[in-house]
Amino acid sequence: NFLEFLLAVGMPEEKAKEENKITGTFDVKIDGKKVSMENDTPPYVSNLVLDEEVDEKLENEELKSTTTLSGNVITVTSNTKNGEPAVTRTYSFSDSGLETTITAYRDGKTISAQRIYKRV
DSSP states (O other): OHHHHHHHTTOOHHHHHHHHHOOOOEEEEEETTEEEEEEETTEEEEEEEBTSEEEEEETTEEEEEEEEEETTEEEEEEEOTTSOEEEEEEEEEOSSEEEEEEEEEETTEEEEEEEEEEOO
């Protein structure tokens, strides 16, 4: 349901179709309180800190993001500069891979999608 998600958050249809076809590598590293998430297609790096609010740029939007870790689940909660909820990303790790749930909040609506990555 990732294509529907991209369209619902306002991405132009042609770009959404291209984004939906992308398969790449998503790498997550935890070093103490530092969390690094790196996507190779398209190239993107997000540097976060557990239990601290940091500035994050996500799809041309400046956000304030807070990251938590509970067992095998990382949750990133992001708000706009005005403090309004923007997006929540949940990363659930298992022996076989990673399941990501993305929930965006737009115009009073809640829109969600899931992506599944295989461990390599």
